[in-house]
């Protein structure tokens with residue numbers, strides 16, 4: 017007899033897994049701790065997505081609508097898993113409201129947590145209101161409010177985007193590249209230039225990682241069509257002269273210190289491991305990797321395997337991922353989880 | 367600071383005060399030399415647009431600073447200070463003072479276009495160098511070079527008559543240079559004149575001499591001349607406007 021698949025997390029990865037399972041008439045129960053589905057793109061109000069240029073509310077909103085209307089998927093928002101017992105084919109999950117869910121297998125699609133810029137105090141976030149994060153700028157755009165300095169609502173003459181905030185930084189124990197923030201920043205820069213052609217946008221970088229096909233459209237496009245300027249410098253400090261923000265660092269290409277005024281500074285925040293990961297690791301008895309993401313067992317066989325048979329992982333729960341890759345991994349995890357759900361413990365274990 | 371290290375500082379960044387007292391301490395004179403900060407404190411955002419508005423500068427914003435142009439450059443091989451990659455960067459970010467500091471080298475580009483072949487982003491650095499030299503001139507940062515005088519005389523003659531007479535070009539050049547001896551300080555020019563004199567057949571030299579007296583013209587050239595002059599005026603006016611300069615002046 018077929019058991020449902022337990023999916024934890026209703027972001028792009030979880031939604032995609034549920035959708036894939038439903039497509040082959042496999043039941044699933046989708047547990048989401050927030051009061052609505054959609055994950056980071058919806059919960060944090062992203063604007064237009066890379067690389068489709070579709071609004072997050074349309075693209076991911078569409079995924080949510082398809083899942084919510086699907087009779088094969090039971091959605092439980094505002095819920096978490098408190099206990100998880102049993103083995104492949106007959107797991108039992110106890111939810112935060114005390115109810116129990118039987119499942120043949122489980123997929124952790126619990127995603128990431130935005131890096132909290134307060135942990136890099138030298139870059140002024142939390143001290144100066146006009147130092148913001150990419151998430152805030154996404155919200156300025158998606159809300160239709162436009163690009164305005166939070167301090168006094170003026171349209172900035174000059175915006176600096178600092179890359180790798182909370183990524184690639186041994187100082188704060190974050191050695192990974194968050195993969196998407198270069199491209200997202202180039203995209204945001206182009207959107208700012210479109211909304212406000214008077215605003216000049218500078219991107220301060222160590223390397224530009226607009227990987228694959230994003231190169232031409234985002235890195236080149238932002239320079240060639242939108243005159244976005246790239247300066248190779250890791251900023252040392254953001255201060256203020258009382259009127260504008262002062263961005264200090266070294267322009268490495270001309271070997272010169274810089275101390276340049278800006279109206280707004282944007283932190284391209286990285287993708288931290290989900291703050292719940294320690295708890296999730298204990299409840300589901302899955303190992304985390306050395307960076308704190310849910311560990312994958314192997315890279316070439318079943319992509320989605322964790323250290324516990326019958327429990328799979330997809331999306332940014334296992335490391336910084338793009339939406340497209342999270343969706344693909346959701347499908348891959350669905351495929352792997354389905355084997356356990358349909359055939360029960362013995363066949364699958366062999 | 368020990369005196370010998372002053373050689374590491376650009377002279378214009380060294381400051382001595384004739385009379386200055388800070389917190390009761392006299393810091394005047396030679397023994398209290400100050401060093402001006404090297405920090406770049408602002409970007410001139412107009413600069414890239416100004417160069418881009420001049421012929422050849424259009425693609426400057428594409429540059430991603432790979433250095434292929436500098437590496438390929440003929441002039442860089444003999445003068446390491448000649449660095450198109452660096453100047454393009456200064457222009458893109460608007461570090462004007464820094465660029466103007468190299469005003470006496472930038473024009474040395476020999477237009478070999480090796481950089482253009484090497485550039486992965488189709489910036490056409492050779493054309494950018496031309497636009498930059500033009501910018502320096504329009505902005506009054508540099509005097510006209512002898513070669514510019516020569517080019518202008520050459521072009522003026524073509525526009526005027528639709529023809530080129532070597533003898534006239536040289537004579538006109540002397541006139542444009544003001545100082546009759548200055549051209550002899552230009553080795554390439556001396557080589558050119560002696561070259562003509564050595565190799566040209568007598569008949570040709572005579573013809574050249576005659577041309578100094580009777581100015582030959584291409585028949586029916588007048589409408590072409592009008593068209594060309596009109597075009598040059600237009601381009602010049604457009605360039606000056608882009609640089610925020612008054613309409614008159616120019617060539």
Ligand SMILES: Cc1cc2nc3c(=O)[nH]c(=O)nc-3n(C[C@H](O)[C@H](O)[C@H](O)COP(=O)(O)OP(=O)(O)OC[C@H]3O[C@@H](n4cnc5c(N)ncnc54)[C@H](O)[C@@H]3O)c2cc1C
Pocket residue numbers: 024025026027028029030047048049050053054055056057059062064065066067095096097125126127128129130150151154196200285286287290292296330331332333337338339340342
């Ligand atoms: C500023 C910014 C802009 C971005 N823009 C793009 C873009 O344009 N294009 C692109 O491809 N990628 C973009 N990304 C990356 C994108 O956000 C991720 O790829 C995507 O969100 C990953 O999806 P996910 O489903 O794995 O995780 P998430 O989106 O994080 O979803 C995880 C879900 O699980 C829930 N959850 C977490 N813990 C629990 C728990 N214990 N119990 C129950 N539920 C839980 C969360 O509430 C959330 O709904 C951007 C990232 C950032 C930071």
Ligand code: SF4
Pocket residue numbers: 179180181183184192193194195196197198199223224225284286
């Ligand atoms: S994608 Fe770019 S901004 Fe993000 S961590 Fe990697 S290099 Fe830094």
Ligand code: SF4
Pocket residue numbers: 435438439440441442450474475476477478479480481482491492495
């Ligand atoms: S065209 Fe000028 S800048 Fe380019 S390689 Fe030749 S000399 Fe150097």
Ligand code: SF4
Pocket residue numbers: 428429430431432433434435436450451454481484485486487488489490491
């Ligand atoms: S080769 Fe082209 S892209 Fe590279 S530094 Fe020179 S102008 Fe820029």
